[in-house]
Amino acid sequence: MNITVLGAGAWGTAFGQVLADAGNNVTMWAIEPEIVEGIRDHHHNGVRLPSVAKLPDNMTATGDRAEAVKDAEIVVVAIAAQFARVALAEFKNLIPQTAIVVSLMKGIERTTSKRMDQVVREALDLPAERFAAVSGPNLSKEVADRQPAATVVGCADLDNARKVAKACTTDYFKAFVTRDVIGLEMCGSLKNVTALAVGMARGAGYGENTAAMIETRGLAELTALGKAAGADPKTFAGLAGVGDMTATCGSPLSRNYTFGANLGKGLSVEEATKASNGVAEGVPTTSAVVALGKELGVATPLAYAMSRVLEDGISCQQMLGLLFGDEITEE
Ligand SMILES: NC(=O)C1=CN([C@@H]2O[C@H](COP(=O)(O)OP(=O)(O)OC[C@H]3O[C@@H](n4cnc5c(N)ncnc54)[C@H](OP(=O)(O)O)[C@@H]3O)[C@@H](O)[C@H]2O)C=CC1
Ligand SMILES: O=C(CO)COP(=O)(O)O
Incomplete structure (x- = not known):
């Protein structure tokens, strides 16, 4: 062809x-x-x-x-x-x-x-x-x-x-x-936001537990948002969902992960942008996810926390603190 x-x-x-x-x-x-x-x-x-x-x-x-x-x-x-x-x-x-x-x-x-x-x-x-x-x-x-x-x-x-x-x-x-085109689109876009957060935690020196927590909550967030947008929930458990989340959040080859890692090491958004080897799509996508969550009535604590990092320069610890509310909830 x-x-x-x-x-x-x-x-x-x-x-x-x-x-x-x-x-x-x-x-x-x-x-x-x-x-x-x-x-x-x-x-x-x-x-x-x-x-x-x-x-x-x-x-x-x-x-x-x-x-x-x-x-x-x-x-x-x-x-x-x-x-x-x-x-x-x-x-x-x-x-x-x-x-x-x-x-x-x-x-x-x-x-x-x-x-x-x-x-x-x-x-x-x-x-x-x-x-x-x-x-x-x-x-x-x-x-x-x-x-x-x-x-x-x-x-x-x-x-x-x-x-x-x-x-x-x-x-x-x-x-x-x-x-399931919608499912693929939601997986690909939202895992980049999660990769920014995982990278940031890694850059700040945190280990496997913290990374696993962010990835799992990121997957829950993208599943909820994706379902509300009309995606098939099965897609999130597949290559484009869990698969891409694992690859992107686990590799310094990912521009999003690396961008986050640089933030975690103390670089500003501007400095991390300069250091980036290609486009880190999660950066402009983060605020779009927050807006989409509001439009669809779905909570997006992870995207919101990352938007505060990107817009207000909050620390990794403050970002992680925004992932969960104070009350005890079912997972
Ligand atoms: N890299 C990866 O591992 C993967 C990337 N993706 C996705 O694929 C997409 C492209 O990624 P990738 O190729 O890696 O990104 P790069 O940063 O390597 O390249 C970005 C591309 O966009 C082009 N571009 C930017 N602005 C414009 C414009 N105004 N008009 C026309 N072209 C423009 C660039 O052109 P120019 O060089 O002329 O600036 C370049 O070809 C992204 O959405 C990414 O999330 C998906 C899976 C894997
Ligand atoms: O989407 C990717 C791998 O599937 C590439 O991720 P980055 O855009 O973060 O490099």
Whole structure:
């Protein structure tokens, strides 16, 4: 198949390699000429994925939007979530009417509290059956190293989910399918907020008990919010839920975990942003989750506590103190 990936960041490029390894012709679109030239002329993305010495031969790049998508059967979107709407507006009349559009993004739009399925479909005026989300425990560097991993492809039309899953299946990358797009979106976005908190606790020197407490309460929070948004509770126990929570909250390869760890070590939000090796989606997503919780009538103590860290600079101990009320409750 001809597949175009919009955004040659770490995950966009690593997923592009998966698609190329699966036998597809892959075109990466990027704004920065340095990235385009690197991938097109040298099969290397030295800016965002330097660990891969040589990207596959069936992977090229362009900075021209029309050229990028003109023959695409699948268009994959891997742009930082807060910029997706603006970036996609430029592709609205260029993407073929038959193409399936796949989002790899894990974030909630801060200005609207909308999930990426909503943002992408609104920006491109796309029917539900032509939108798919991909979410799972997929730290980009490990996937780029071709370490065994699995993911979940969600689409309202299960045949289209299968088409996308087949397109990204290799001997090291396995894709499952689901109809639960909302569940995938909620898992991917909210685990980033939890990873910020776990990272912060680790950076402050706390151990396994504290990390497990935050992860478990984070999972409870994302399950409650996801259910209220219309997700299937089963999704939270799967790869995109518990799976991604485990990977992201347990690895310094995660930008969200590392951002949190830097806060825990005493860096300011500004300093942690400067130190970040790519987008930490949990940062802008945190306040969007708090707003979404209010909209859906679901308590979001973890997201609220992290929003106080990000907005008011409260300490790790103060953040942890906000996770629980004073009264004794059932778990
Ligand atoms: N890295 C990972 O392990 C995983 C990441 N994800 C998700 O995938 C998404 C992308 O992540 P990743 O590739 O790692 O992030 P990076 O930080 O490596 O790259 C961000 C990408 O967004 C692009 N971008 C930013 N602003 C704009 C804009 N205004 N217009 C167009 N493009 C823009 C960047 O382009 P430029 O380089 O030109 O600035 C770059 O391609 C995120 O939502 C992330 O949560 C999901 C699973 C795994
Ligand atoms: O989503 C991820 C792994 O599944 C990557 O997490 P980060 O965006 O925090 O690096």
